[in-house]
Amino acid sequence: MALTREDLESLLRWLDEDPKFRAALRQKLLGDGFTVQLHVPTEWMMRVEERLERLEERSERMERDIATLKQDMAEAKGDIATLKQDMAEAKGDIATLKQDMAEAKGDIATLKQDVSVLKRDVKELKNDMGMVKGEAFQTNWARKAGAHFGRLLEGGHEASGLVSRRLDEAQAQGRITPEESDEVWDADLLWAGTVKKGALAGAEIVFVGELSWAVESQDVQRAAQRAAILRKAGVWAVPFVGGKEWASEEVRQEARSRQVLGFVNGRMEPSPKDWQEVEDLLRSWRP
Numbered sequence: 001m002a003l004t005r006e007d008l009e010s011l012l013r014w015l016d017e018d019p020k021f022r023a024a025l026r027q028k029l030l031g032d033g034f035t036v037q038l039h040v041p042t043e044w045m046m047r048v049e050e051r052l053e054r055l056e057e058r059s060e061r062m063e064r065d066i067a068t069l070k071q072d073m074a075e076a077k078g079d080i081a082t083l084k085q086d087m088a089e090a091k092g093d094i095a096t097l098k099q100d101m102a103e104a105k106g107d108i109a110t111l112k113q114d115v116s117v118l119k120r121d122v123k124e125l126k127n128d129m130g131m132v133k134g135e136a137f138q139t140n141w142a143r144k145a146g147a148h149f150g151r152l153l154e155g156g157h158e159a160s161g162l163v164s165r166r167l168d169e170a171q172a173q174g175r176i177t178p179e180e181s182d183e184v185w186d187a188d189l190l191w192a193g194t195v196k197k198g199a200l201a202g203a204e205i206v207f208v209g210e211l212s213w214a215v216e217s218q219d220v221q222r223a224a225q226r227a228a229i230l231r232k233a234g235v236w237a238v239p240f241v242g243g244k245e246w247a248s249e250e251v252r253q254e255a256r257s258r259q260v261l262g263f264v265n266g267r268m269e270p271s272p273k274d275w276q277e278v279e280d281l282l283r284s285w286r287p
Helices: 005-017 019-030 042-143 145-149 160-172 178-185 217-232 249-257 275-283
Strands: 153-158 189-195 204-215 237-246 261-264 267-269
Touching: 005 019, 042 145, 042 189, 042 204, 042 237, 145 153, 145 189, 160 178, 160 189, 160 204, 160 217, 178 217, 204 217, 204 249, 204 261, 217 237, 217 249, 237 249, 249 261, 249 267
Parallel strands: 204 237, 237 261
Antiparallel strands: 153 189, 189 204, 261 267
16 A cells, blocks of 8 residues: 555654654664764875864964963063062162252352352461561561661661651642642651762662562552652652562563662662662652
8 A cells, every 4th residue: 555645744743743653663764783884085084184183283382382472471571560660769769869969069069169268268368468478578678778778878767757847848838739648658668868979979868668578560650659749849759669579570670660779689779789870760760
């Protein structure tokens, strides 16, 4: 008897609805020893296996590389942490250095101020010492004035009294001003005597002078100025400078050109050996 379409559809429904029937039918059809064999080409399988092996090797290398990368990252993080710490320490050192520099600048400024004060003190001390030395030199020179002028004069003496009388007379007559009179009294030494020899022997002359350790141009000028005032007062007055040394050769030449007698370092200029030149200087100041 042939199976109809309806029979097959009824069988399929039965199989869907009855799991036991379905299992029993599978057992009958397939049996216990049913196996499925797949035949794959050997060469193709070998290529697949080689690719799988390469994939495994790549995977292992990637795992190793990832592990190494993780280790490098960990070390980098440690280095970055160390660098941050070093940077923080460097910033602290720089801040300390800036503070030290600021303190050093303050110390230098204070030191400069101290040095400036010290220089000023030294300058004042030098000035004071120069004044002391100058005053001591003036006192000693004036004390020995008789010896200095002994080569030129006889009867040498301090001339303040004589000069005072002549200045008062000249001022009363209007030949000089009170200021000019005061200028003469600012002289370091007034000395008088009579010329001891030559064509001017016996002539009374007043010497008005400036005394300095080192004879400067201003000493020469002041002596000449005061002698000129005395000449206006009718006094035969000759300017002179006395000192330990000339400040320069130019000052020495200035004294010669202004006809100012010099007593420097124990020497008289012009020298008494050239008496004619000495007389010419004395005559140049005669009223």
